[in-house]
Amino acid sequence: MNNHAINNPNRVQSLSAPISSQYCNRGALTILFLFILLPLSAQISLNLSGDSPLRKLQMAEIAISNFYVDKVDETKLAEDAIKGMLKGLDPHSTYTNAKETKEMNEPLQGDFEGIGIQFNMIADTLVVIQPVVNGPSEKVGIVAGDRIVMVDDTLIAGVKMARTEIMKRLRGKKGTKVKIGIVRRGVKNKLNFIVTRAKIPIHTLNASYMIRPGIGYIRLESFGAKTYDEFMSAVDSLKQKGMTNLILDLQDNGGGYLQSAVQIANEFLCDNDMIVYTEGRRVARQEFKARGNGKLQNIGVYVLVNELSASAAEIVSGALMDNDRAVVIGRRTFGKGLVQRPFNLPDGSMIRLTVAHYYIPSGRCIQKPYKKGDQEDYAMDLEKRLKHGELTNPDSIHFDDSLKYYTVRKHRLVYGGGGIMPDYFVPLDTMKFTRYHRQLAVKNIIMDAYLRYVDTNRKSLRAKYTAFDAFVKSYEVPENLIQNIVAEGKKQKIEPTDDAERERTIAYIKLQIKSLVARDIWNMNEYFRIWNEESDIVKKALEVVGKPLPN
Secondary structure, three states: OOOOOOOOOOOEEOOOHHHHHHOOOOOOOOEOOOOOOOOHHHHOOOOOOOOOHHHHHHHHHHHHHHHOOOOOOHHHHHHHHHHHHHHOOOOOOEEEOHHHHHHHHHHHHOEEEEOOEEEEEEOOEEEEEEEOOOOHHHHHOOOOOOEEEEEOOEEOOOOOOOHHHHHHHHOOOOOOEEEEEEEOOOOOOOEEEEEEOEEEEOOOEEEEEEEEOOEEEEEEOOEOOOHHHHHHHHHHHHHHOOOOEEEEEOOOOOOEOHHHHHHHHHOOOOOOOEEEEEEOOOOOOEEEEOOOOOOOOOOEEEEEEOOOOOOHHHHHHHHHHHOOOOEEEEOOOOOOOEEEEEEEOOOOOEEEEEEEEEEOOOOOEOOOOOOOOOHHHHHOHHHHHHHHOOOOOHHHOOOOHHHEEEOOOOOOEEEOOOOOOOOEEOOOOOOOOOHHHHHHHHOOHHHHHHHHHHHHHHHHHHHHOOOHHHHHHHOOOOHHHHHHHHHHHHHOOOOOOOHHHHHHHHHHHHHHHHHHHHHHHOOHHHHHHHHHHHOHHHHHHHHHOOOOEEO
């Protein structure tokens, strides 16, 4: 799997802990796994009779490979044929070759094998942002700010080598060794390190902290193989700190594994509550229900979503909303409700074929409408939402009466037709996301200036700010850094339309840079601790915590 504004707080039912504890009626249930993966040959019986379309395709390939005037790549012929067939279907049925399949699966599997660094490129040179704690690079002495210039005696700096090629050279099987040549600020000669590659964990939980007394905050980037374990570890920690309400941030979460989404939803729901079910033309209905053993059944929950929350993120938010278990806050989600079944091919490539739809407990389908074969129109959906005003004004959305559904317990009106429309709509603030900022960002002017600044000042920043609270209170983005960004923009003919746009943009850039500095001194947790204080969606969540469910 990879994934109406009811803004009236006066018409309500409480989502406080007492109501949560009354919410469950115990029963019996099983969580089902979605698919049993078999070799493609074991799943499909081939019909190669004379009038079979497959026979026709096979004969075309034989004719081309044997009689075409020029030599052809038969593997590419087969791949192009597969892509051609899938192109006429839905937007999420795809083909990936062996390399693409491996790269696609890595972020969700929870780890990869390599040297363990976070890095960025500055002027064609790889600069270490942070080594992974207790990872192989940190163990040999590689530190933030180091420039990796050579890998196994191959120069990678200043030669315009593609990022993918650099990553390929740094990654490798666990236990293998790689020679790394490094230039370090303040050290005259090049340093050489032998790094033994290891399993490097990939974390899908970005942040977890007490955002206010009694209110925990957890942000999930995606739903991977280890997301549930990360989530529960964070939950245990927050509960020890007095958490009675939880803000679960699924903004920009593009989905991932169904099993992880079901496991997390299960923690909030009562025995036998429906989480999600699937139905397809040739796939029997499968139901995924809660088991009643969740640790968060008495915790108030507030789920944050936006237009980039998709798939598994929509399953979690939809399941909690339809069971009247959570308040959902933000903007209508992406609308990815098609179930893909992976068909593994002998060479390591994969077809991910849509075989069913996802339905959340009210019976509504998550998937937004699409035209078969029209990938471009589907890809432009978010841009159309912005142009039509949906991202800034919920009144621009008009639901058909045929799309009416009702939540399971409170029978609140909700709508189908694609995505999850939140209980509280928070418009995109186009005053913050100015045209001037977008142009500076597209040209990478802000990030380039920031990376140069932090590379020069990382050591002094870490020495000065040993406590996060002190950093929050006293750190100010240097004016000369802002002036450099403005000057570079002017050099590239990017200027604000007026002083008001300039001031709004600079205020936003300062927030962005302060958050990034916090990330580089500490980690992503501190990044969001700063960023969230200015987030309109987070502010709305804090405003409605403790209030009852809207009708």
